[in-house]
Amino acid sequence: VVLTQSPGTLSLSPGERATLSCRVSQTVNYNYLAWYQQRPGQAPRLLIYDTSKRPSGIPDRFSGSGAGTDFSLTISRLEPEDFAVYYCQQYSSSPTFGQGTTVEIK
Amino acid sequence: EEQLVQSGGGVVRPGGSLRLSCEASGFTFRDYAMSWVRQRPGKGLEWVADINWNGGTTSYGDSVTGRFTISRDNAKNSLYLQMDSLRVEDTAFYFCVRDPMLRGYIDVWGRGTLVTVS
Numbered sequence: 001v002v003l004t005q006s007p008g009t010l011s012l013s014p015g016e017r018a019t020l021s022c023r024v025s026q027t028v029n030y031n032y033l034a035w036y037q038q039r040p041g042q043a044p045r046l047l048i049y050d051t052s053k054r055p056s057g058i059p060d061r062f063s064g065s066g067a068g069t070d071f072s073l074t075i076s077r078l079e080p081e082d083f084a085v086y087y088c089q090q091y092s093s094s095p096t097f098g099q100g101t102t103v104e105i106k
Numbered sequence: 107e108e109q110l111v112q113s114g115g116g117v118v119r120p121g122g123s124l125r126l127s128c129e130a131s132g133f134t135f136r137d138y139a140m141s142w143v144r145q146r147p148g149k150g151l152e153w154v155a156d157i158n159w160n161g162g163t164t165s166y167g168d169s170v171t172g173r174f175t176i177s178r179d180n181a182k183n184s185l186y187l188q189m190d191s192l193r194v195e196d197t198a199f200y201f202c203v204r205d206p207m208l209r210g211y212i213d214v215w216g217r218g219t220l221v222t223v224s
Contacts, residue, residue: 034211036151043201043215044151055213087151091210094165097151 001026003088003098011106018075020101022088027068032092035064035073038100039084047086048073078103108132108214110185110202115219122192122223128185128202128216136160136180139208142187144198145218154200155187158208165209170196192223 002025012018022033031051036044046055048064051071061076075082083105088098114126126142141156155166155176164176175188185202202216 032210036212043218044212045215046211046213049211049213089151089211091207095153095209097153099150 001090001093001096003090003096005086005088005098005101007101008099009102009104011104012078013106014078014080016078018073018078018082018103020073020075020086020088020103022066022071022073022098024069024071024090026093028071028090029092031067032090033064033066033071034089034091035062036087036089037082037084038087039081044087075103108204110204110214110216112200112202112216112219115200115221117222117224118192120192120194120223123188123190124192124221126187126189126200126202126219126221130183130185130204133204133214135178135183139205140176140178140185141203141205141209141212142176142185143201143203143212144196145201146195146198152198153209156205156209157185163208189221192221194223197221197223 004023006021033051035048038044052064063074085100087100109131111129118124139158142154157164157176161178173191177186199218201218203212204214
């Protein structure tokens with residue numbers, strides 16, 4: 001299963017809204033899609049699972065949505081620490097990841 | 107605090123072997139499936155292997171099947187990855203991860219250990 005994330009790079013300013021897309025080559029069953037954030041030199045961190053659920057400790061400015069083959073991650077107002085790389089992952093079948101979207105400071 | 111502390115990375119020649127270890131703390135290790143995920147330098151993420159709570163079920167990514175072996179010791183709260191017949195393309199950061207669903211999302215990550223095959 002191939003996950004295609006777009007755009008490859010998103011250039012935004014702090015306080016702006018970010019919308020990241022993840023398109024999956026096959027239907028994702030049970031909304032089994034997750035999003036991760038990776039800052040430079042760090043391990044990824046789980047932001048969203050089951051398409052729209054936030055683990056404890058994840059700020060509510062992060063939200064996920066979608067169904068079928070099209071999913072998105074929205075960051076309502078970018079904080080300085082949100083500039084990072086974001087990956088989507090499907091686990092409806094053997095787990096696979098997207099190639100990542102870089103959110104950079106404009 | 108839930109933690110995964112990794113050890114065992116390093117430099118190895120093509121065809122060589124290496125064993126990665128991961129010690130868990132802050133949660134009941136035997137209650138969870140565990141996995142290894144890797145990231146080639148500057149690249150994306152790749153699922154490598156996973157194991158269920160008691161070690162009775164394992165699975166592997168196509169690129170490592172037959173060369174890597176995942177195992178666990180619940181008495182020692184530890185996860186392992188035995189890597190044999192290493193190839194240059196196995197060079198990557200290897201992350202030990204907690205996998206609540208077995209082959210699902212990852213909710214706890216180790217810091218990663220670099221394996222260089224050269």
